Every structure is written in structure tokens, then in C-alpha cells.
Amino acid sequence: MPASGPHPLNSESLAGGIEGVELPAYDRSAASTGIVHFGVGGFHRAHQAMVLDDLMRAGLALDWGICGVGVLPVDARMRDVMREQDCLYTLVEKHPDGSREARVIGSILEYLYAPDDPETVLEKLADPATRIVSLTITEGGYNFDQVTGEFDAADRAVRADLEDLAVPGTVFGLVAEGLQRRRERGIPPFTVMSCDNIQGNGDVARTMFCAFADLKEPGLGEWMRANVAFPNSMVDRITPVTTDDDRTEIAERFGIADGWPVVCEPFFQWVLEDHFPLGRPPYEEAGVQVVSDVEPYELMKLRLLNASHQGMCYFGYLSGYRYAHEATGDPAIAGFLRRYMDEEATPTLKPLPGVDLEEYKTTLIERFANPEIRDTLARLCAESSDRIPKWLVPVVRENLATGGPVRLSAAIVASWARYAEGVDETGEPIAVVDRLADQLIPVARSQRDDPLAFLRNRALFGRLAEHPAFTDAYRAALERLWVVGAHRTVQELATG
Numbered sequence: 001m002p003a004s005g006p007h008p009l010n011s012e013s014l015a016g017g018i019e020g021v022e023l024p025a026y027d028r029s030a031a032s033t034g035i036v037h038f039g040v041g042g043f044h045r046a047h048q049a050m051v052l053d054d055l056m057r058a059g060l061a062l063d064w065g066i067c068g069v070g071v072l073p074v075d076a077r078m079r080d081v082m083r084e085q086d087c088l089y090t091l092v093e094k095h096p097d098g099s100r101e102a103r104v105i106g107s108i109l110e111y112l113y114a115p116d117d118p119e120t121v122l123e124k125l126a127d128p129a130t131r132i133v134s135l136t137i138t139e140g141g142y143n144f145d146q147v148t149g150e151f152d153a154a155d156r157a158v159r160a161d162l163e164d165l166a167v168p169g170t171v172f173g174l175v176a177e178g179l180q181r182r183r184e185r186g187i188p189p190f191t192v193m194s195c196d197n198i199q200g201n202g203d204v205a206r207t208m209f210c211a212f213a214d215l216k217e218p219g220l221g222e223w224m225r226a227n228v229a230f231p232n233s234m235v236d237r238i239t240p241v242t243t244d245d246d247r248t249e250i251a252e253r254f255g256i257a258d259g260w261p262v263v264c265e266p267f268f269q270w271v272l273e274d275h276f277p278l279g280r281p282p283y284e285e286a287g288v289q290v291v292s293d294v295e296p297y298e299l300m301k302l303r304l305l306n307a308s309h310q311g312m313c314y315f316g317y318l319s320g321y322r323y324a325h326e327a328t329g330d331p332a333i334a335g336f337l338r339r340y341m342d343e344e345a346t347p348t349l350k351p352l353p354g355v356d357l358e359e360y361k362t363t364l365i366e367r368f369a370n371p372e373i374r375d376t377l378a379r380l381c382a383e384s385s386d387r388i389p390k391w392l393v394p395v396v397r398e399n400l401a402t403g404g405p406v407r408l409s410a411a412i413v414a415s416w417a418r419y420a421e422g423v424d425e426t427g428e429p430i431a432v433v434d435r436l437a438d439q440l441i442p443v444a445r446s447q448r449d450d451p452l453a454f455l456r457n458r459a460l461f462g463r464l465a466e467h468p469a470f471t472d473a474y475r476a477a478l479e480r481l482w483v484v485g486a487h488r489t490v491q492e493l494a495t496g
Contacts, residue, residue, distance in 0.1 A: 006251035009258045011086040015105065021090070021254050024106030026056045031065045033109055034281075036124055036190075038171050039076055039136040040068035045105065046091060046239045046264040048134060048195055052107035054286040058405035063129075063282035065109035069121055073169055075113060081259040082111035090250055090261040094372035101266075102254050114174060118167050125178025126187065131278035133178075134193040135205065137171055140386040140435060142198065142208045145459070151211035162215055168454050172212040179213070179228065180220055191229040191276050198390060199302055200295070200461035202232035202273065225465065234306065238265040238367060240375040251432050267363070271297040296350040300357070303345040303366055306391040307412075308337045312368065313380035314415035318425055318486030324375040328368040335494035338365065340408040348398040382433040384416050385440065388459050400467055410473035413461075416453040418481045420444035425485050448482065451475050 007013045014023050035052070048066075055061035068087070070078055081089075087108040093101040094466060114121045124130060135141075143152050152158070160166060161173035168174045179189050192209065194201035206225070214221035239262065246263050250256050271289040274280075284290045289297070309324075315336070316327025327333050341361045349357070396409045421428050421444045433442055440454070447453045455465040455474060464470050480489040 006257040009085045009090065009104070009256050010090050011088065014088070018104070018254060018256060020102065021256065022101075022103035023469075024053065024057065024088075024104060026059070026062065026106070028065075028106050028109065028295075031056065031062045031109055032129065033067045033124075034061075034064035034129060035132045035134055036067045036130050037108075037134045037136070038069050038071060038174075039138070039141070040070065040075075040082075040108070040111065041136060042239045042242060042262045042264075043237070044068075044136045044195070045089060045108070045262045045269065047235055047237050047268070048107055048136075049107050050091060050268075051270065051283060051286045051288060052281060053103075053105045055281055056107055056281075058285065060285060063351050064132075064281040066107055067124055068108050068111040069124075069174075069262045069358070070111070070113045071115075071169070071174070073115075073149055076115075078260065079111060079113035079116070083308050084259060087111055090254070090256055090258045092246070092250060092261060092263045093266045094263055095266055096366075096372060098372060100253065101448050102250070102256075104256075115169070118174070121174055122168070122177055122181065123176065124354070125190070126181035126185065128160055128187050130190050132191045132193050132276065132280065133175060133194055135171070136195050138383075138386070139196055139198055139390060140383060141171070141173070141196070142204055144204065146210055149207070153206050153211075153215055158212065161212075163271075170211060173216070173394040175209055176213045176216050176220060176224075179224060180217055183220070183223060186386070189224070189228045191231065191278060191280075193231055193233065193272075195233055195235050197235070197302065197306060199298055199394070200232055201298075202212070202275075203228040206230035217465055229275045229277050231275040232294040232298070233273065234269070234271040234294050234301050236269040236301050237267060238370075238375055239263070240373055241379060243374075255489075263373070265367055265370055267367055269301075296352050297355075299349055300352055300355065300360065302391050303348060303395050304341050304361060306387070307345060307395060308341060308364060308368075309336050309380045310384070310388055310392055310416070311340050311408075311412045313377045314412070314419040315486050315490045317377045317381060317430070318415065318419060318481070319490070320376055320425075320487075324377060324380065327371065327377060328365060330487075332491040332494045334365055334369075336490050337368075339494060340412070343405055344399060344408050345395055347402075347404055348395050378431070378433070381419060383435065384420075385434050385436045385460055386467055388413065388416060393461060393464070396464065396470060397462075400469060407473040407477075408493060410470050411477035411489070413455070414474050414477035414481060415486065415489075417444055417447060417478060418486070420454065421447075447478070 157170050161170050168177050194205040210221040210224045273294045274290045310326050321327040399406050420440045422441050
């Protein structure tokens with residue numbers, strides 16, 4: 001670290017260069033905004049914003065800069081950091097051998113916090129220069145019923161936005177009003193590009209945003225269905241939560257005082273449906289796979305990577321591990337994950353031209369085992385009610401329909417049910433982070449008397465509790481978790 005200490009990250013501090021750090025090699029003042037992005041978190045900044053930065057460094061897409069938008073109270077902190085740092089931040093790739101690659105990303109040109117000034121956000125959405133509105137609002141941000149798939153109009157924030165003359169406060173309200181203004185002014189609609197971990201994320205976004213519009217403004221929903229593009233995409237990069245240790249390391253190693261840097265693994269993948277009526281950046285020039293059909297790739301990722309995260313996290317946490325690399329470094333857990341991928345997930349996948357599935361699965365285990373990422377199991381265990389139904393339950397349903405095996409998938413669900421009891425194997429409390437925690441924990445604690453109690457939640461599992469092929473395996477795994485513990489259970493599952 002320089003003798004004078006780390007330099008605060010901003011446009012002025014970049015002028016003299018930073019040793020060992022790649023800086024934006026383009027004039028940010030000459031760039032302009034073409035994308036409005038909702039949900040400026042770590043993943044977006046390690047993924048979509050990085051791609052735009054790559055293109056800008058190559059002299060491309062300088063009219064496709066990003067305007068980030070925050071909607072939730074927690075986004076106020078991002079507003080403050082973006083303001084202090086001129087929307088710059090450090091992205092650090094952590095390699096398994098301990099080496100680091102650091103760069104400063106400059107593709108986010110401005111940041112707006114909607115609660116401060118919703119009108120400015122609405123006018124940014126209505127601006128003809130805005131041609132794409134992208135989303136990383138998390139799996140739970142699309143506000144749909146887990147079983148019916150319908151839009152939840154009873155949500156309190158949504159109800160407030162549906163009131164007459166309401167100032168929009170949700171992403172639904174803001175996007176719908178932005179599109180309504182464009183419609184009234186004769187401006188072609190922007191493309192809505194979802195980048196969240198949901199199968200058919202563009203299709204889901206179309207259904208939810210149009211359903212909101214139906215309720216808000218007569219005719220708007222139908223106009224959106226006919227005129228607004230919602231391309232599907234598949235995104236992949238492990239991006240753990242930034243810690244104070246990360247900030248300290250970046251300050252000491254690179255001499256940068258960054259209020260909210262991003263750390264990530266070296267691996268990166270983005271598969272994107274090519275459906276952008278108002279144009280798009282030349283994403284393929286930065287390693288994005290632009291295709292006509294994303295579904296085979298997203299099924300691969302959701303059912304292998306995402307579902308395997310769930311297969312690792314509960315067994316790992318209950319076995320005493322706290323990080324993904326620790327859990328995957330255990331041969332029993334790694335073996336269990338590979339068996340799940342090979343025997344239950346892979347048979348449900350569609351043909352994947354140009355993809356070596358065996359290599360992909362091997363790479364997944366290696367990625368999980370990267371000790372430098374320090375991805376916490378607590379993060380992977382969080383919000384399971386938004387994850388298991390989307391990533392694992394579809395695998396179970398397809399295998400039940402074809403007579404395929406479900407023993408390992410049932411064990412993953414059982415490990416979640418055991419984790420949701422909120423007490424580990426040493427009697428220590430588990431902080432269960434889930435939007436349904438108040439419902440799930442009491443039910444999980446009742447399952448020692450009623451082993452299928454957790455599974456009877458139809459909003460999460462549909463009718464799985466009525467399938468003996470699944471419930472027999474589920475009960476057996478739950479019983480072993482109680483009797484011999486998580487580690488012995490996963491050892492048995494990995495080998496027999």
C-alpha cells in the first residue's frame with residue numbers, strides 16, 4: 001500500500017493511474033446512457049456491467065452506458081457509494097491459486113435512487129435514448145405465486161402502486177409508467193431484459209409486468225404484450241457478498257479505498273436471446289453467447305449449478321462447514337453432488353450443441369471448491385423457498401413422470417427441512433433467512449411427529465407429498481439426518 005495510504009476511488013484519483021489495476025481506457029464523459037438497470041448489486045456489477053466495460057474499452061457501445069436505479073430502502077447505501085465514487089468500483093477476480101486480477105469498472109455512468117426522485121427515474125425510462133431496461137431484482141422480486149405462477153396483486157407495495165394517482169414505488173410501477181409515457185408520446189418501447197436466475201426469466205418478466213399493467217392502466221398490458229420485447233437469458237458467475245476483509249485487502253494490495261467493491265470467480269457465462277427491437281450492444285464481442293433459444297442452456301445451469309448449490313449448502317452447514325469450498329472439499333459432499341448431477345439432473349436436460357456436459361460438471365465442482373471465493377453456506381441457504389421450487393422441484397417432477405430416480409433430490413429437500421428446524425446438530429441456533437421463515441420453522445419443528453409436514457406445503461412442492469416414490473426417499477433421508485447426522489447421511493448417499 002502506498003505510504004500515503006489507499007486513495008479514495010473517484011474520477012480524480014484515476015487520473016494518475018493505479019499500479020496493478022486496469023482502468024477504464026475510454027473517456028467516460030463522452031459516453032452516454034442507453035440502459036437503465038434495476039438492482040445494482042454485486043452480481044450485476046460483476047456480470048452485465050463488466051461486459052459493457054469490456055465493450056467500451058474496445059471502443060464499442062459508448063452509447064450504451066448504464067444508469068443504475070435503486071428502489072428498496074437498502075439501496076440507499078448504494079446511492080451513497082455511487083455518489084462518492086462517481087459510479088466507479090473495483091472488480092476483483094479471485095483465482096484458486098490466490099492470485100488476484102483487479103480492474104476499475106466505468107460502465108455505470110449514473111445512479112438514481114427512486115424514493116428520492118421518482119419523476120427523474122420515470123423521465124429516464126421515457127427518454128428515447130433508453131433502449132434497454134435490465135433487471136437483477138432476485139428470484140423473489142418478480143412477485144408471483146409459486147404454484148399458480150400468477151402475479152400476486154395482494155402484495156402491499158404493489159397495492160400501493162395500484163392506487164389512483166399513486167407515485168410509483170415498485171419496479172413494476174416505475175416500468176409500467178415509463179412505458180405508458182413512451183406510448184403516449186409515440187416513442188417505441190424499450191426492451192426489458194431480465195438477468196435473474198429464473199427459468200424463462202424473460203417470459204416470467206413479460207407475464208408479471210404485463211399483469212401489473214393490466215391492473216394499473218386499461219389497455220396498457222395488451223399494448224405491452226404486443227410491442228415490448230422480453231428476451232430470455234442465462235447468467236452465471238459466483239459473486240459472494242463483499243466483506244470488510246475484501247475492502248481491507250483491496251486497500252492494502254492495490255491502494256484503493258473502495259466503499260463497495262465486488263469480488264468474483266474467474267468463470268463467466270451469459271447466454272442471451274437475440275430479441276432487441278431498438279438494438280443492443282454488440283455483446284458477442286465480449287464473450288456473450290447470443291442465441292435464438294436460451295432454454296437448453298438455462299436448464300443446464302439451473303438444474304446443475306443452482307440445484308447443486310442447494311445440495312451442498314444444507315448438508316454442508318449441518319456437517320459443521322461454513323463456506324462452499326470447505327463443503328465441496330469434503331469427498332462425501334462432492335461425491336453426492338456429482339451423483340445428483342449425473343443420475344438425476346442430466347437426464348432431464350435438452351440437447352446442448354457445443355457444450356461438453358461432462359467437462360461442465362467437473363468444472364462446477366472445481367468452481368465450488370475455489371478457496372479464494374469464500375462463498376458462505378449461509379448465503380446459499382438463504383431464501384430457499386424462492387430457490388428449491390424453481391431449481392430442484394422441476395427435476396423431481398420430470399423424473400417422477402418418466403420413472404427416473406429421485407432419491408438424491410429427495411435427500412436435498414429433506415436436508416432443507418432439517419436445516420429449517422433452526423437448530424444445528426450441536427444445539428446451536430441457525431439463523432434461517434427466508435421470506436417464509438415464520439411459516440417454515442414451526443412446521444419443520446413439528447416434523448419429528450409428522451415427517452411429511454414440511455412437504456405438504458403445496459405452494460412450494462405442489463403434490464409431491466402424494467408421490468410414494470418421492471416420500472419414501474424423503475422420509476428415509478430425514479430419518480437418517482436425525483439418527484446419524486448430516487455427514488454420515490451424505491456419505492451414505494454418495495456411495496450407495
